[in-house]
Amino acid sequence: MARVIVILLFAFLCNAQDFQKECMACHQRKGIDLKKIYFDYLLEYSSKRATIKAMQEYLLSPDPSKQLYIDAKPYKHKVDKKSLDKLLEIYWNRYTVIGKIR
Amino acid sequence: MDTNLTSEKSSLYKFLSLYIFLTIIIFLLASTMYYKFEKEVMLYSKLPKLQEYSKDVIRRIRAMHNSLLEDNYYPRYSNFKSAIYDADYVKIFSLLRNEKIDFQNYLYKRDRYIYFIKEPSLYYLGAKYVVIEVLDDEKWLTRVYKNILIYGGIFIVFMAIIGYFLGKQFLRPMKESFMLLNNFIKDTTHELNTPVSTILTNIETIDKESLPAKLQKKIERIEIAARTISVIYKDLAYLLLQDKIPSTIEKIDMNELIGQRVDYFKTMAEAKKIKISFSKSPCFLQADKQKISRLVDNILSNAIKYNKIGGTIKIKTFKNGFYIEDSGIGIEQSKIDEIFERYRRLSSSEGGFGIGLNIVLAIAKEFNLQIKVDSKINQYTRISILWQE
Numbered sequence: 001m002a003r004v005i006v007i008l009l010f011a012f013l014c015n016a017q018d019f020q021k022e023c024m025a026c027h028q029r030k031g032i033d034l035k036k037i038y039f040d041y042l043l044e045y046s047s048k049r050a051t052i053k054a055m056q057e058y059l060l061s062p063d064p065s066k067q068l069y070i071d072a073k074p075y076k077h078k079v080d081k082k083s084l085d086k087l088l089e090i091y092w093n094r095y096t097v098i099g100k101i102r
Numbered sequence: 103m104d105t106n107l108t109s110e111k112s113s114l115y116k117f118l119s120l121y122i123f124l125t126i127i128i129f130l131l132a133s134t135m136y137y138k139f140e141k142e143v144m145l146y147s148k149l150p151k152l153q154e155y156s157k158d159v160i161r162r163i164r165a166m167h168n169s170l171l172e173d174n175y176y177p178r179y180s181n182f183k184s185a186i187y188d189a190d191y192v193k194i195f196s197l198l199r200n201e202k203i204d205f206q207n208y209l210y211k212r213d214r215y216i217y218f219i220k221e222p223s224l225y226y227l228g229a230k231y232v233v234i235e236v237l238d239d240e241k242w243l244t245r246v247y248k249n250i251l252i253y254g255g256i257f258i259v260f261m262a263i264i265g266y267f268l269g270k271q272f273l274r275p276m277k278e279s280f281m282l283l284n285n286f287i288k289d290t291t292h293e294l295n296t297p298v299s300t301i302l303t304n305i306e307t308i309d310k311e312s313l314p315a316k317l318q319k320k321i322e323r324i325e326i327a328a329r330t331i332s333v334i335y336k337d338l339a340y341l342l343l344q345d346k347i348p349s350t351i352e353k354i355d356m357n358e359l360i361g362q363r364v365d366y367f368k369t370m371a372e373a374k375k376i377k378i379s380f381s382k383s384p385c386f387l388q389a390d391k392q393k394i395s396r397l398v399d400n401i402l403s404n405a406i407k408y409n410k411i412g413g414t415i416k417i418k419t420f421k422n423g424f425y426i427e428d429s430g431i432g433i434e435q436s437k438i439d440e441i442f443e444r445y446r447r448l449s450s451s452e453g454g455f456g457i458g459l460n461i462v463l464a465i466a467k468e469f470n471l472q473i474k475v476d477s478k479i480n481q482y483t484r485i486s487i488l489w490q491e
Contacts (some may be wrong), residue, residue: 035342037169042227048190097171097194101227102174
């Protein structure tokens with residue numbers, strides 16, 4: 001049991017590190033605000049399920065007609081679907097409004 | 103007479119019960135519809151205010167959204183509570199007292215609260231549903247209940263009065279038929295008395311011994327038939343007039359009375375070759391002689407009617423009662439209680455209306471007499487009449 005927890009924690013930390021390294025660093029470099037993108041998607045899609053689905057579709061095959069954040073050009077991210085799922089989960093949890101309103 | 107009036111009353115009560123039941127159903131339906139209508143009126147009267155409240159909340163969450171939640175203080179109001187839910191009905195934030203929301207209705211009341219659900223054009227903070235909850239003072243409900251009680255009560259009383267008169271109108275032809283039939287039976291019964299008495303009196307004056315055997319037999323048959331009609335006449339007269347005949351209480355020597363009644367039925371018993379044995383002990387009863395005579399007649403005539411040819415009838419009197427036992431067809435144990443019901447005939451082998459034992463029961467009740475029935479199928483039936491000293 002303890003081993004399973006350790007493995008899961010390790011996997012999470014790896015993914016969190018990936019998010020920090022791959023997503024945050026790149027977006028900071030390009031000056032594209034991840035929080036702003038999150039709120040723009042939330043305004044359009046409301047729920048976690050619909051928001052993540054829309055983000056995933058856009059990131060895997062960017063379609064300018066579906067682009068919400070207009071300050072950046074469409075960019076095809078070099079990430080496989082499985083990794084993207086994990087990264088988007090971390091992204092959602094990082095910026096979610098649930099539990100932050102007082 | 104009494105039977106007919108009782109059945110008329112019973113029909114009237116049945117009709118009235120059904121009528122009142124239907125009236126109550128109509129009343130309940132009307133009350134429910136009225137309640138729902140008043141509730142809708144109340145809800146829609148609150149709608150403009152609820153919409154205003156929801157706009158306030160949306161305005162505030164839009165500001166929070168635009169600040170990217172740097173400003174994260176959710177609005178609070180003294181006159182209502184609110185909550186926000188996403189498109190999958192997941193709670194984003196709530197101040198509601200009752201968080202069980204019915205998202206299918208945009209305006210409804212649950213318990214003491216009114217709920218209004220507004221969908222903003224854009225999902226600020228991901229909120230697809232803004233729920234407003236206000237406390238209902240329920241003044242309208244008190245008014246509704248009061249109106250239902252007052253007008254419903256008046257309606258039910260009004261309908262009951264109408265129903266009563268309608269019932270009387272519907273039952274009038276039936277009552278008239280009953281009265282007609284009753285009067286006819288009364289008149290017929292009365293008209294029977296004179297000819298039957300004449301036949302019996304004349305037969306009694308005939309010196310049967312001097313007649314040829316064949317003619318003697320014919321006269322006996324006429325006598326039996328006349329006595330049977332006489333018993334039926336007396337039973338009918340008792341049934342029709344039992345309430346009107348006052349009882350004359352006297353000390354009856356039961357041995358003498360039973361002896362007279364045995365003599366009366368002698369010819370009938372002889373026709374079936376039935377032997378009657380009568381064991382006497384001193385036996386007296388304080389009652390009406392005419393009525394006790396009817397009681398004895400009915401038990402005795404049954405003992406002859408349901409006896410076998412060549413059978414026996416044992417009569418025994420004792421201090422506080424007497425019994426009459428036949429050697430006839432007997433009565434099933436389970437049916438003993440039924441034999442006293444009016445128009446109940448357990449055997450159709452003999453004629454009759456099934457009123458005899460009912461008369462016995464009525465007379466026994468009047469004079470506090472106890473009836474005991476012992477019987478064994480195809481062996482005997484013993485009817486004992488007992489009384490307290």
